[in-house]
Amino acid sequence: MITRKIEEYLRIALREAQSRGLLPEIDQIDLGIEKSRVPEADYSSTLPLRLARAAGSSPIDIANAIIVSAPKSEMIASIDVAGPGFINMRLSDVWLTSQLDVIAQNGDSFGGSNLGDRTKVQVEFVSVNPTGPLTVGHGRSAILGDVISRIMLASGYEVQREYYVNDTGNQVDLLGQSLRHHYLAAFGIDVPMPSAGYQGEYVREWAGEIIRDHADKYVDLSADEQTIIFVEHGIEIALKSIRDVLSEMDISFDNWFFERQLHNAGAIDEVISRLDSSGYVVRREGATWFTAAGRDDDGGNVLVKRTGDPTYLVADIAYHQDKFQNRGFMRVIDVMGADHHGHVPRMHSALEALGVEASALQYVLCQMVHVVVDGQPIKQSKRSGEFELLSELVADVGPEATRYFMLARDANSQMEFDIDLARNQTDDNPVHKIRYAHARIVSILRRAEQEGLLNQSAELGSLQSADIDLIRIMVRFPDIVNACARDLEPHHLPHFALELAGAFNSYYHSCKVISENQQITRDRLEVVGAVRQVLANCLSLMGIDAPDEMRR
RNA sequence: GCCCCCGUAGCUCAGUGGACAGAGCAACUGCCUUCUAAGCAGUGGGUCGUCCGUUCGAAUCGGACCGGGGGUACCA
Numbered sequence: 001m002i003t004r005k006i007e008e009y010l011r012i013a014l015r016e017a018q019s020r021g022l023l024p025e026i027d028q029i030d031l032g033i034e035k036s037r038v039p040e041a042d043y044s045s046t047l048p049l050r051l052a053r054a055a056g057s058s059p060i061d062i063a064n065a066i067i068v069s070a071p072k073s074e075m076i077a078s079i080d081v082a083g084p085g086f087i088n089m090r091l092s093d094v095w096l097t098s099q100l101d102v103i104a105q106n107g108d109s110f111g112g113s114n115l116g117d118r119t120k121v122q123v124e125f126v127s128v129n130p131t132g133p134l135t136v137g138h139g140r141s142a143i144l145g146d147v148i149s150r151i152m153l154a155s156g157y158e159v160q161r162e163y164y165v166n167d168t169g170n171q172v173d174l175l176g177q178s179l180r181h182h183y184l185a186a187f188g189i190d191v192p193m194p195s196a197g198y199q200g201e202y203v204r205e206w207a208g209e210i211i212r213d214h215a216d217k218y219v220d221l222s223a224d225e226q227t228i229i230f231v232e233h234g235i236e237i238a239l240k241s242i243r244d245v246l247s248e249m250d251i252s253f254d255n256w257f258f259e260r261q262l263h264n265a266g267a268i269d270e271v272i273s274r275l276d277s278s279g280y281v282v283r284r285e286g287a288t289w290f291t292a293a294g295r296d297d298d299g300g301n302v303l304v305k306r307t308g309d310p311t312y313l314v315a316d317i318a319y320h321q322d323k324f325q326n327r328g329f330m331r332v333i334d335v336m337g338a339d340h341h342g343h344v345p346r347m348h349s350a351l352e353a354l355g356v357e358a359s360a361l362q363y364v365l366c367q368m369v370h371v372v373v374d375g376q377p378i379k380q381s382k383r384s385g386e387f388e389l390l391s392e393l394v395a396d397v398g399p400e401a402t403r404y405f406m407l408a409r410d411a412n413s414q415m416e417f418d419i420d421l422a423r424n425q426t427d428d429n430p431v432h433k434i435r436y437a438h439a440r441i442v443s444i445l446r447r448a449e450q451e452g453l454l455n456q457s458a459e460l461g462s463l464q465s466a467d468i469d470l471i472r473i474m475v476r477f478p479d480i481v482n483a484c485a486r487d488l489e490p491h492h493l494p495h496f497a498l499e500l501a502g503a504f505n506s507y508y509h510s511c512k513v514i515s516e517n518q519q520i521t522r523d524r525l526e527v528v529g530a531v532r533q534v535l536a537n538c539l540s541l542m543g544i545d546a547p548d549e550m551r552r
Numbered sequence: 553g554c555c556c557c558c559g560u561a562g563c564u565c566a567g568u569g570g571a572c573a574g575a576g577c578a579a580c581u582g583c584c585u586u587c588u589a590a591g592c593a594g595u596g597g598g599u600c601g602u603c604c605g606u607u608c609g610a611a612u613c614g615g616a617c618c619g620g621g622g623g624u625a626c627c628a
């Protein structure tokens with residue numbers, strides 16, 4: 001990572017300045033390294049501004065003390081003081097050129113790191129109740145969870161992707177009863193729909209599937225037997241629907257964890273008694289409540305209902321306790337819709353009560369998605385919305401555009417998904433621009449191969465500023481990936497991809513790669529080959545296909 | 553009422569306390585005998601919701617307020 005290298009460089013300069021007596025001995029953890037905002041520099045440090053107060057001298061003087069103490073480095077071409085006390089550094093062309101080899105040698109793993117040091121991390125995402133098809137909003141958290149998993153994996157974590165299936169409780173029961181209603185209605189038997197039953201048209205279709213596969217064989221069963229059967233069929237059909245659309249988007253899981261496993265293993269009772277023995281459980285109004293000692297109850301902490309049924313909360317506590325204390329995850333990242341935010345503090349205090357550090361469980365909450373067609377938002381109606389279902393969105397704009405636009409926004413922000421832009425097969429559409437840039441390079445490399453130009457080794461002596469500027473962008477990629485992994489914010493990836501693709505397209509128009517000049521040709525093939533690699537790696541982290549050609 | 557998220561260019565959105573706030577789209581002006589014009593070059597466009605505060609320095613941190621959205625179940 002380049003910022004790390006610059007930090008090392010600057011730290012040496014700082015220590016040297018201190019040992020020369022130019023600066024007082026002050027511990028400064030954060031050197032304030034950032035990509036420079038001015039064109040004259042590549043990277044800047046705000047260290048002098050940060051030190052000024054403690055050192056009791058002006059930022060300019062501090063900057064000068066550091067600059068004169070800076071070691072010779074083949075990476076840094078120049079180091080200057082600027083503005084109110086910035087240290088501005090410019091990368092040397094020689095060093096930048098040498099990074100082409102680094103990119104080529106690292107290949108598909110360029111951008112990755114060992115940040116995670118094999119730490120065992122679980123990413124739990126989607127985990128939508130198996131009671132209906134996935135909506136566009138679910139798609140956002142699915143893509144986010146998938147890409148976070150890819151980023152963590154590339155950053156040296158040992159990642160398990162898990163889907164938690166709530167295959168027991170009220171919601172699946174309601175689905176079963178709703179299916180039973182439609183099923184029996186088809187045979188002329190009128191059983192009322194439960195008041196909170198699932199109203200969507202898909203329930204009728206699913207009942208039709210059951211009739212197609214099993215005809216009337218459930219008609220004569222008792223109501224209890226029917227409910228059990230229809231819950232089973234409902235879960236099965238729902239999971240198939242969910243798996244199908246996720247598979248279209250190339251999203252898969254290492255493990256599907258069924259809530260029933262917990263109940264069957266007695267994990268619910270066990271976790272309640274553990275909480276109880278530590279004084280975190282109270283019983284009142286016929287129910288069993290979780291109470292975080294020393295904290296205000298928020299009133300939503302029922303573990304066991306008056307009916308004797310366990311709540312979702314207690315199952316989720318047992319589930320997460322299992323992740324940390326039985327399955328050995330050091331970190332768990334749960335990606336879910338922001339409508340569940342009220343759940344977060346309860347889970348954290350419950351885990352603390354069980355002796356698990358709350359910070360080990362991180363939530364990534366994503367806000368709603370509004371689909372926009374013809375400039376008009378689609379109504380979020382269960383029935384009318386033509387693009388409400390994820391499967392319909394993917395069928396319309398394709399998995400690449402779906403992923404790109406979902407990723408391009410910070411999870412904390414609500415977003416509008418512009419169908420018209422995503423459908424667009426022209427340069428107006430960023431995802432096309434990026435994939436096209438990749439295909440364009442492959443096309444150049446293909447031609448170079450046909451002409452036998454790829455076997456000759458490049459000396460890289462002919463590179464111009466246009467070539468170097470492309471490398472300048474590419475060397476930032478590992479820092480981008482690192483920031484995504486650190487902050488669990490993948491939205492930097494699409495922006496970087498667009499910047500690199502745009503820079504390449506510009507380069508392509510001003511610099512001919514394959515020309516009569518063999519030396520320039522060889523050198524530029526190295527440059528565009530590196531651009532292809534970095535674009536491919538960035539797209540791969542986003543789960544977007546990097547095509548070898550684009551066809552009209 | 554209380555809790556969470558958001559408010560940055562006409563639109564959609566980036567922007568680890570630092571220098572003149574950026575991108576894409578839209579608008580306008582140019583560019584196809586050339587490795588894919590599915591593209592490029594350029595122009596215009598801003599009280600960073602408002603007001604206080606912290607700081608050498610605030611779009612960024614704190615508080616209040618104003619807008620928009622979501623949550624506030626013995627549902628999950």
